[in-house]
Amino acid sequence: MRIIHTSDWHLGKTLCGQSLIDDQAYFINEFFLPLVQEQTPDIVIISGDIFDKNIAPVDTIRLFDSFIGKMSKLKIPLAVITGNHDSRERIAIGTELLKNSGIYIAADTGAFNSPVELCENGIKYKIYLLPYFSKQQANEYLGEDCDGYADAFGKIISKIEQTMSTDDVNILAAHCFVSGSSLSESENPIYVGNSSQVSAGLFKSFDYTALGHLHSPQYAGNNIRYSGSPLKYSFDEERQKKSVTLLELNGKNIDVKEICVPAIHDVKTLTGSFDELMVSGEKNPSEDYIHIHLTDDFPIFMPVDRLRAFYPNILSLSCDYIDLKNEITEYTAEKQSSDEEMFRQFMLQINGSEPTEAELELFMSYLGQADAEVKIP
């Protein structure tokens, strides 16, 4: 049994305002579909976040539409679950009809009740499709008020387990955040909070869990894997190697391989002083998506325009001049001077010399009066 597992395509995503649709189209048409054709897997699993927005732009819909069409022509089954970025209801159009063409789209929480069944050599492979759901949706489906997201998730998993049999090879496709995994910047910030983590132990009864949501290809536990996004979607993913996962299953033996994904445009950060960058730009111009970080500690005039000559796809720029390496902290009162100090500063800066003893004494005495008279609430 051969399975290709991928996720988090985020069709329509923009990176610093630059639409990545072309890169995504390239990925789908020039890499993925040929790969599928070549490898002839028994099923392709996409674990969520197909689109980047609830209401996806038209060209992304067209893209996905053409992809599904081509998959069906290739007669290779495709299983898709919706992620937190997708709008379930919109993707779910025509689910029943598509089933006949081998496209299984799971958008409803109860979709796990009808797993995709494949048979080979007398072994049943059951692929349970569990789309992303919120705590509210879980409560509605279960008909009870759950005690936190993890609890709801656990209850739903146990519902699946009730219909499982250990003779079959049970594969789960889900879209969630398993605790202990590593984040990158492009995941949705708040939702990746502590409140919606689930523990890896929930998946122990499945032979393989094909997860989506995190963009870095990684294991979240034994046979629990995030395939990762096929393209780099933020500048802190630049060091990641993007891939899709290829599974070879022989009963309960699972062999996992990563297949690297090439991209038209790489995503990287270039650091250096402006002059250095100009020099290296001239030497190696590049069309990659670049974030420039200037190390000069004085402002440069029109840096982006000048560097654009060598790097036409500069997406953003930061500089040490502005970039305060501090995190957001409390404002401390040490920056605040005492009244006397302020007066001294004033005299020094404005008058050019320190105040005399007499002046200081005079001023402070009046200030003392003022403090007494001006009411402090």
Place this chain on the structure above:
Amino acid sequence: MKPIELTIQGFGSYINKCTIDFSAFENDRLFLITGSTGGGKTTILDAMCFALYCRATGGLRSWEQMRSVGVDDDYPTKIEFVFASGGCTYKFTRSRSIYLSRNKTEKKARDEHACYKLDGNDWHLIEEGAESHINARATEILGLDCEQFSKIIVLPQGEFRKLLLASSKEKTAIFEKLFLTEKWSFVTDRIRTAAKELKDSLENMHSEQGILLSGVGAESCAELEQRIIALTEEQHEKERIKKDTSAKITELETLIKNINEVNAVKQKIIKHKNELDNQQRLKTTADEEFKRMDAEHKANEKMQSVINSLNGQIGVFIAAQSNASKLKDIEKAITAANSHLKAKDNELTGCVQQLENSKKTIAAIEKRIEQARSRLDTKAALVQKLLTLKSIEKTYDKLQNAKKTLKQVEEKAAVCNDKSEKERVKLELLQKEIKQLEHLKSQDMAAVLADALQDGAPCPVCGSVHHPSPAVKSASTQDIQSRLDILNQTADEEAGICEKLKNQHLSALAEKNNAQKTVDELQAECDGFNIYYRTVTDDIQKTELAIAELDNLKNTVDTDISELAKLKSSVAKLESKITEIRLDTENTRISIEKNSGTKEQIISAMPDNISPDEIDAKLDALTEQNNRLTKQLETHNKLYNEAVRKQEVINAQIHQLKSQLSEFENEYAAITERTGETGSYDTDALNEKLTALKALHEDCTEQSGKLLSTLKFMNETEKRLKSLSDKFEKADRDYKTIARLSDIISGKNAMKVSVKTFVLTIMLDGIIAQSNIYLSKFSNSRYSLHRVIDKTKGNAMSGLDIEVFDAYYGMYRSVGTLSGGELFLASLSLAFGLSDVVQSYAGGVHLDSIFIDEGFGSLDKETLDTAMRALNQIKDMGRLVGIISHVSELMAMIEPKIIVKSDKSGSYVQVVLSSQKM
């Protein structure tokens, strides 16, 4: 300021009471207020602002605009806001209800405002009453007024950029309030005032010096000293002269005094001698006069007796006068009585005549009455007759009616009979038909029976065992049966009807018999009367007329009777009057006789030959004479007494003068002996000399005195000048220091920056530095804020304007050139920076929460993610962040929410908490 609970009712779109519990977000600290447009999201913030300041955010809307539309007048708008600030918990309540004014035409609003503080577990009322007081309390507790609240704690829709874009002046106002920089302006003012005061006092001192010097006419102190010395010498000289002159004066004065004394006594003696001579002369004159008077006096004694006899005569004449008047009265009375007598006689004749006439009339009337009475007696009989006639008439009428009734009843009976006949006929027909049908049926019965026949079984009818030709059912057995049933039913009904009719007929017959009986009875009765019906009516009429006539007669009789009574009474009156008149006449005659007698008497008592008219004239003449004589006598007596007195006086005076004279002569002798002077000096020359000496003395004294006072004055002035110049020097030194300082701190310096502005710019720099930390996160280190420093302008560092540095272009841009989304992030950073800095200042405001109303809609997805990430970090610092937005991505991203929903009964909220448990 951290909100804890907000309750609103009748406010904006929240018609029903709605409570929002913010303390549920204690752990989450970042929450979203979402809902459809117009649901009431911003209203929540407005309500908070309203509870504190009675104004919606931005200071715009007031009670009228915020009260829910369409609620009843007596449904109150209420807001209750519980929040914590500076460690204490407060509650502000406001409510408004509408009621009709007393004359039911105007609608008035009743407002209640109050604020409380939590003390243990109880709410302790701080103040209640006027709106402005409570607003002031809110400002006091929070340290912010409404405008500032709308810029710092709540960033209202579309207005978040106000702080960023505000002018330097506006920023100054805001920061001054927040950071209590008033004291710097206070100090500046005070120092400036002090400097001015010093300067004034210096000037005063200088002019005072000038005045003092001019007062003594000196140009300088040295000159003054010299003058003092000169004047002192002069004064001493004057003193010496003075002493000299005074000794000489005393000597001269004694001499003059003695001379004067001697002269005085001499004068006195001479005067007295003259006086004495005068008196002697006077005495001679007085003696002569006395002699003359005395002779006259004796002659006048005779005159007195003449006067007495005149008095007697006058008395007699007066009596005569009174008698004359009495006589006149009596004559008048007699005439009057005679005329009265005549009148009464006439009256008497008239009355007697009247009496005769009345008596005649009375007799006539009495006769008439007699006649009428006899006729009236016949009335009773007539009435009786009438009654009888009426009853006869009634009986006739009854007879007529009975006959009518009889006819009616007969008719009715006939009708009944007819009906009954008809019905009977119908019934007979029906019965015939029934019989026929039964016959048919019975024929069929045969068929029915025939059906039941079986070969071999006996026929119930005939008993035969063979049934060769059983009866055939007629086709319509069923029909027959049903028709039979119907007919039977009808027959029964018909029978019933016949029965009823028969009964009716019987009763009609009975009635008829009764009626006949009645008729017969009445007929018999009528026959008994011996009078016909026609006649009865006529008789009745006649009788009635007669009775009416009798009634009229009675009325006439009554009138006559009353008239009779009246006449009788008048007769009586007349008779009494006649008697009266006769009596009166008698009395008058008697009085006339009496008066005539008296008249005779009086005439005889008059004084001889004098008619009453002349009496008056004589009396007057006598009186005049009497008076004249009396006066003469009096004048003479007076003169005589006076002469006597004069004589006495003069004698006394002469005596006195003589004694005095001898006294003076003794005195003269004594004095001349004592002084030895005889008064033969030229006193005038001596006096002249004395005057001259005195004048000189005066002069010297005066001058010496003047000099003394001038000297004193000059010495004093010298002293004062000295102290003044000491003070002046010291003040001058002080002034130099203060003036310099004052100028510098009020901005009169090279940079033209005052200390207040300096402090503000430092604070603003601090705020901006803090804001930039946020902004670099929000904008991925592209933007940072800076204060505008325009060195070309005069007040270089006084500006509080802000500009933005864009790393993409390496240039500064004005904040107005930022796009909507970027502006939102910059304003947000500024707000956060400001609230950070404000909190750390002593006595500063506590800003533990911030509410952002919209603005996220202008961000694209990526920027939105960046902003949310940054906000996440902020909330971890302990601040409560509330976001109002309808952006759906935010709804997915932020779990804790307040969802504002609305249905036809207004808005309400649903609070959704995160699933995170602590």
